[in-house]
Amino acid sequence: MQRQKIIIEGIVQGVGFRPFVYQLAERFGLTGSVCNDSRGVTIEVEGKAGVLHQFVAAVRSEKPPLSVIQSLDTQEISVQGSIGFKILQSSVDETRRAQIAPDTFVCDDCLKELFDPDDRRYHYPFINCTNCGPRYTIVTGIPYDRPLTTMADFPLCDNCQAEYDDPISRRFHAQPNACPVCGPQLQLLASNGQPVAIEDPLSEAIRRLKKGQVLAIKGLGGYHLAVDAGNQKAVLELRRRKQRDEKPFALMAGNLEAVRRIAHVGDDEARLLLGVERPIVLLQKKADHKLAESISPANRYFGVMLPYTPLHFLLLQDGFEALVMTSANLSDEPIAFEDDEACQRLGAIAEAFLIHNRRIHTRTDDSIARVMADRPLLLRRSRGFVPRAVAFSVESRPILAVGAELKNTICLTRGDRAFLSQHVGDLKNLEVYDSFKQTINHLQSILEVRPERIAHDLHPDYYSTRYALEESGLPTVAVQHHHAHLASCLAEHGVEEPAIGVIFDGIGYGADGNLWGGEFLVGDLNGYQRVGHFRYQPMPGGDLATKEPWRMALSYLLSIYGEIPESVKIFDGIAANELRLVAQATMKGINAPLASSCGRLFDAVAALLDLRQTVSFEGQAAMQLEMVADPAQPQPYPYLLSHADDLIIFDPQPLVEDIVSDLEAGASTAKIAGRFHGSLAGMIEDVCSQIRQQSGLSLVVLSGGVFQNCLLTEMALECLNKSDFKVLTHSLVPPNDGGISLGQAVVAAHQ
Numbered sequence: 090m091q092r093q094k095i096i097i098e099g100i101v102q103g104v105g106f107r108p109f110v111y112q113l114a115e116r117f118g119l120t121g122s123v124c125n126d127s128r129g130v131t132i133e134v135e136g137k138a139g140v141l142h143q144f145v146a147a148v149r150s151e152k153p154p155l156s157v158i159q160s161l162d163t164q165e166i167s168v169q170g171s172i173g174f175k176i177l178q179s180s181v182d183e184t185r186r187a188q189i190a191p192d193t194f195v196c197d198d199c200l201k202e203l204f205d206p207d208d209r210r211y212h213y214p215f216i217n218c219t220n221c222g223p224r225y226t227i228v229t230g231i232p233y234d235r236p237l238t239t240m241a242d243f244p245l246c247d248n249c250q251a252e253y254d255d256p257i258s259r260r261f262h263a264q265p266n267a268c269p270v271c272g273p274q275l276q277l278l279a280s281n282g283q284p285v286a287i288e289d290p291l292s293e294a295i296r297r298l299k300k301g302q303v304l305a306i307k308g309l310g311g312y313h314l315a316v317d318a319g320n321q322k323a324v325l326e327l328r329r330r331k332q333r334d335e336k337p338f339a340l341m342a343g344n345l346e347a348v349r350r351i352a353h354v355g356d357d358e359a360r361l362l363l364g365v366e367r368p369i370v371l372l373q374k375k376a377d378h379k380l381a382e383s384i385s386p387a388n389r390y391f392g393v394m395l396p397y398t399p400l401h402f403l404l405l406q407d408g409f410e411a412l413v414m415t416s417a418n419l420s421d422e423p424i425a426f427e428d429d430e431a432c433q434r435l436g437a438i439a440e441a442f443l444i445h446n447r448r449i450h451t452r453t454d455d456s457i458a459r460v461m462a463d464r465p466l467l468l469r470r471s472r473g474f475v476p477r478a479v480a481f482s483v484e485s486r487p488i489l490a491v492g493a494e495l496k497n498t499i500c501l502t503r504g505d506r507a508f509l510s511q512h513v514g515d516l517k518n519l520e521v522y523d524s525f526k527q528t529i530n531h532l533q534s535i536l537e538v539r540p541e542r543i544a545h546d547l548h549p550d551y552y553s554t555r556y557a558l559e560e561s562g563l564p565t566v567a568v569q570h571h572h573a574h575l576a577s578c579l580a581e582h583g584v585e586e587p588a589i590g591v592i593f594d595g596i597g598y599g600a601d602g603n604l605w606g607g608e609f610l611v612g613d614l615n616g617y618q619r620v621g622h623f624r625y626q627p628m629p630g631g632d633l634a635t636k637e638p639w640r641m642a643l644s645y646l647l648s649i650y651g652e653i654p655e656s657v658k659i660f661d662g663i664a665a666n667e668l669r670l671v672a673q674a675t676m677k678g679i680n681a682p683l684a685s686s687c688g689r690l691f692d693a694v695a696a697l698l699d700l701r702q703t704v705s706f707e708g709q710a711a712m713q714l715e716m717v718a719d720p721a722q723p724q725p726y727p728y729l730l731s732h733a734d735d736l737i738i739f740d741p742q743p744l745v746e747d748i749v750s751d752l753e754a755g756a757s758t759a760k761i762a763g764r765f766h767g768s769l770a771g772m773i774e775d776v777c778s779q780i781r782q783q784s785g786l787s788l789v790v791l792s793g794g795v796f797q798n799c800l801l802t803e804m805a806l807e808c809l810n811k812s813d814f815k816v817l818t819h820s821l822v823p824p825n826d827g828g829i830s831l832g833q834a835v836v837a838a839h840q
């Protein structure tokens with residue numbers, strides 16, 4: 090006989106861990122107890138040594154789907170001759186440091202009940218259990234207990250209470266437990282916010298969607314705008330009402346088979362789609378899909394997710410090939426999540442609102458993922474992933490990192506864990522900025538952490554920087570933008586050693602006061618050195634150049650030819666007066682800050698190919714360039730690498746010249762775009778080889794928003810692998826500015 094104490098840390102509370110342990114102990118015939126405590130779960134088990142061993146193995150291999158075991162320690166203690174196995178009550182104090190689980194899609198057991206006419210929760214849109222349902226979005230404070238969730242509004246009925254109290258029920262301590270008798274209810278509102286008197290809001294909502302109406306539907310972390318994705322007129326109408334917004338609409342399809350009818354789904358993609366986090370997954374469209382073209386115009390991809398709440402399953406069960414389910418917001422505003430606010434903001438867009446009375450406490454957007462180079466890559470880490478801890482190799486005093494300005498996220502550290510927030514958005518928008526501050530407060534309160542230092546970007550005008558310097562009252566640590574990108578990728582891989590950082594993005598504030606964005610660094614989590622970069626190029630109009638790619642095309646043409654070559658016709662749509670003024674100012678260096686940006690070179694090439702002269706969101710032109718590129722045309726254009734002050738300077742002048750003559754010769758857009766990608770990939774390998782000679786390093790990190798580009802990333806990987814580099818790319822943390830806060834935190838922790 091032996092007795093073991095097993096201490097488990099991670100996400101092990103509020104996810105059905107204790108009933109799981111209880112049933113496992115019964116199965117193995119072991120005695121003892123299980124309880125929640127400050128770090129996680131502690132188990133004591135007594136029995137034959139061999140059986141104890143099997144028990145521990147089964148804890149690891151059969152753990153509940155939502156749980157994450159970060160560590161499991163066993164120690165032998167003295168045998169007590171205990172009888173039976175008990176679930177011990179934990180005191181409030183003990184559960185305070187527990188980690189709250191992310192929101193999770195409705196599990197198979199609950200789905201069975203949802204569609205079982207004999208079940209008391211038949212067709213009940215808020216069915217959940219300890220293995221599934223809302224978590225992060227409904228938590229108002231800690232400990233994670235019903236009174237501190239938005240389910241506090243719903244006292245449990247006797248049946249639900251009995252399940253909640255029964256250690257072997259799969260709803261034991263399921264805080265959001267509910268049924269049609271005691272739980273939240275659906276309601277249908279007209280566009281003016283008045284309730285529609287109707288027996289069955291769900292059927293009415295489905296009927297209206299089938300008629301082609303736009304519905305605002307309250308989800309887990311916010312509202313979606315929904316239309317029938319097969320109805321071209323309805324999709325176009327939604328696009329018209331959302332104004333100026335050209336972003337692709339996300340889709341929700343009923344099941345994997347339905348997804349396969351509209352898009353190509355590989356094994357890795359299927360795993361992402363079916364994962365408990367249920368992100369939006371970017372998938373290549375099938376040529377014969379029957380959906381509206383305006384869902385993602387000029388784009389080879391659909392963003393598709395599977396249903397994740399019971400309500401979604403009910404909506405999609407009859408008749409829709411897919412629904413458009415796009416975040417309910419106008420351009421740069423945050424996603425609507427409060428009922429009054431949603432009705433006000435969306436009244437002009439939606440004909441009706443399908444809402445319910447379970448409040449959303451924390452706004453959380455859908456996550457977005459794709460498969461790149463055979464690995465999953467998160468482009469937006471949000472609902473389903475937050476607030477799961479991410480890798481952090483160092484134990485440090487608590488740090489708050491406030492991230493970048495676009496695609497903002499924040500990061501809070503506790504001990505040796507880092508907690509990355511949900512996607513916050515573009516801080517220039519006032520409501521997003523409010524949401525940024527709320528997120529900081531909320532994460533601090535649910536993690537019970539008071540940060541002692543605050544890490545921020547070098548850019549003095551970022552709202553996040555200003556918050557750090559002016560409002561936080563904490564000692565500050567400034568972290569250069571591209572160093573943060575590099576550090577976020579190293580941290581994700583748990584790598585402490587130095588690496589060559591190939592950091593390509595739009596714009597980040599450089600240590601020399603210029604704008605950086607095509608950078609070669611050598612560095613680790615402690616520091617970095619800039620060893621190479623794109624040639625500095627004037628950005629006519631500053632920020633405006635980001636919205637109007639023609640300005641970057643103009644900038645390159647002027648610096649190469651001193652004028653616009655006659656063969657280039659792309660400026661016909663620009664007013665002659667404006668064009669002349671911008672050209673003059675750029676030649677004189679007025680209102681044309683210097684940038685070594687890779688993203689802006691993508692913009693210039695996209696404009697030269699006349700793909701886009703203006704964009705409605707950053708990176709749109711670059712995205713289109715990737716979409717049109719023919720991957721079978723990697724033959725590189727020439728470029729120059731020069732050396733100045735120990736820096737390698739990449740000069741794309743010969744490349745731009747050849748593109749102009751290719752255009753004159755009538756070469757296809759696909760071919761030019763393909764060759765452009767190939768040139769950058771070859772250049773990356775070229776520069777890294779030179780850096781390796783100097784530094785002896787052969788570990789390369791690819792990070793920055795440009796590496797959301799699948800074609801470039803895969804081409805660069807191929808070139809680098811051929812030259813025996815070891816390459817780290819992102820997977821769990823976005824390569825774009827959504828990952829900056831993690832990088833800032835890890836750099837600050839090392840200082």
Ligand code: ZN
Pocket residue numbers: 195196197198199200217218219220221222
């Ligand atoms: Zn469930």
Ligand code: ZN
Pocket residue numbers: 245246247248249250267268269270271272
């Ligand atoms: Zn009930």
Ligand code: FE
Pocket residue numbers: 570574594595596597793794825826
């Ligand atoms: Fe960046």
